[in-house]
Every structure is written in structure tokens, then in C-alpha cells.
Amino acid sequence: MSRTPRVFVHAPLANGQQLRLEGEAAAHLGRVLRVRVGAPVTLFDGSGVEFESEVLAATRRTVELAVGARREVNRESALALVLMQGICRHERMDWVVRKATELGVTAIRPVITERSVVKLDPGRIPARIEHWRAIAISACEQSGRNVLPDILPPLPVLGALGAHADATGVLLDPEARGGPDSLAAPAGTLCLLVGPEGGLDAQERAAALAAGYTGVRLGPRILRTETAALTGVTLLQARFGDLG
Numbered sequence: 713m714s715r716t717p718r719v720f721v722h723a724p725l726a727n728g729q730q731l732r733l734e735g736e737a738a739a740h741l742g743r744v745l746r747v748r749v750g751a752p753v754t755l756f757d758g759s760g761v762e763f764e765s766e767v768l769a770a771t772r773r774t775v776e777l778a779v780g781a782r783r784e785v786n787r788e789s790a791l792a793l794v795l796m797q798g799i800c801r802h803e804r805m806d807w808v809v810r811k812a813t814e815l816g817v818t819a820i821r822p823v824i825t826e827r828s829v830v831k832l833d834p835g836r837i838p839a840r841i842e843h844w845r846a847i848a849i850s851a852c853e854q855s856g857r858n859v860l861p862d863i864l865p866p867l868p869v870l871g872a873l874g875a876h877a878d879a880t881g882v883l884l885d886p887e888a889r890g891g892p893d894s895l896a897a898p899a900g901t902l903c904l905l906v907g908p909e910g911g912l913d914a915q916e917r918a919a920a921l922a923a924g925y926t927g928v929r930l931g932p933r934i935l936r937t938e939t940a941a942l943t944g945v946t947l948l949q950a951r952f953g954d955l956g
């Protein structure tokens with residue numbers, strides 16, 4: 713089944729506009745998908761709506777489009793869910809960002825932990841955020857989301873807890889007593905804190921519990937951090953969001 717390609721545009725879109733794409737988006741449409749004049753392309757700018765468009769000209773480097781009708785299509789979950797992910801190895805972190813975006817998280821907060829194997833060089837943090845944002849954009853193009861999740865700046869555990877102090881917190885913790893069924897529906901935003909490969913240390917865990925986070929155990933096995941994150945997001949979306 714061929715699907716109309718979806719492309720994120722980094723500037724506000726409007727019906728009647730003519731648009732020239734360059735760079736990766738144009739290369740994907742022109743070189744990989746080999747779109748022809750007249751082909752439909754769906755565009756979105758992150759504002760929550762999408763636009764029909766039609767190819768006016770395409771080369772291997774540039775694609776020109778006529779922007780058409782605006783469509784109100786809401787594919788966002790009713791659950792405001794922030795994934796607070798202990799920073800893990802690059803390929804795992806990338807996978808978590810992609811899959812959590814597909815599953816409809818509102819925001820991802822990378823969390824710097826004592827046991828994180830990956831130590832982010834402060835000078836490279838803006839580039840890392842851009843890298844994760846590009847992955848989230850690609851996941852939105854693929855999954856049909858018209859709103860990008862916020863990729864928030866990395867913070868240490870205490871800072872992250874403080875930054876989301878108004879939210880209801882859930883800590884994925886292999887030592888917790890209760891499972892996901894023990895959770896009550898959140899009144900507002902829900903934050904899901906997941907440890908990195910080596911888990912959270914005792915102080916970080918105690919800080920989360922002191923901040924009111926409910927520990928939740930996902931069965932008797934120790935899951936890899938990325939499995940735990942995606943399982944947690946899936947269960948929360950199924951109970952309080954739009955899965956199922």
C-alpha cells in the first residue's frame with residue numbers, strides 16, 4: 713500500500729503558499745521516493761494541523777510544492793505524558809525517543825543520573841537535543857502526528873523533579889510493591905521516570921519517592937531501560953490515554 717508521504721516544514725504553513733524544499737526532506741522525496749509532478753504530499757508545521765500539497769517540480773536536490781487545503785486532524789493523546797528518561801547509550805536513547813514519539817508522549821526530558829554510562833559533554837548538549845528532535849520529527853512524519861513532542865533540556869534527577877513539580881509522578885522501580893494497576897488517573901500531567909542501564913542510585917530513588925512519585929513494578933523480570941520505558945509509556949497510554 714503506498715501512503716502519501718508526510719513532511720515536516722520548519723516554518724508556518726498556509727493554503728496558497730508555494731514552497732521550496734531542500735536538504736534531507738527534498739532528498740527523501742526526490743531521490744528515495746522519486747515523487748513526480750502532481751504527486752500529493754502531506755505537510756505539517758507542528759501547529760497541530762496538516763496541509764495537502766502537490767508537487768510542482770522535483771529534482772534530486774529540491775522539491776517545489778503548492779500548499780493546498782488545511783486539515784484539522786488530531787492524533788494527540790488526551791494524556792499529557794512526560795517521559796523522564798535516564799540518559800542511556802546513544803542508540804538506546806535514540807530508540808526511546810523514536811518509539812515514545814510514536815506512542816504519543818507530550819515531552820521527553822533526558823535525565824542525567826549518577827549511573828548514566830553516557831556522560832554528556834555540556835558543550836555538545838544543544839547538538840544532542842537537535843539530534844533527538846530530528847528523530848522525533850521523523851517519528852511524527854511516519855506516525856501521522858501533527859504535533860512534535862518537546863525535547864526538553866537534560867537535567868539531573870533533582871532538577872527534573874523540580875521542573876515538573878506540579879505533575880503526578882510515576883517511578884519505574886523493580887523494587888516497588890505495586891504494579892501499574894495501582895495507579896489512579898492523574899489530574900494533570902503525568903511524569904514517568906525511568907532509570908538508565910545501571911538504574912537510579914539510592915539517593916535519586918529516595919528523592920523521587922520524597923517528591924511524591926509512586927513506584928511501579930513491571931513484573932518480576934529486570935527489563936532493559938528502553939524496554940521498561942516503552943512498556944511504561946504503553947501501559948499509561950492504554951490506561952489513561954488513547955491506546956486501546
Ligand code: SAM
Nearest residue numbers: 884885886906907911929930933934935937940
Ligand atoms: N539493577 C538496576 C535497578 O535495580 O534499578 C536495573 C536497572 S534497569 C536495567 C533500568 C531501569 O528500567 C530501572 O531503573 C527501572 O526504571 C526500569 N526497570 C527495569 N525493570 C523494571 C521492572 N521490572 N519494574 C520496574 N521498572 C523496571
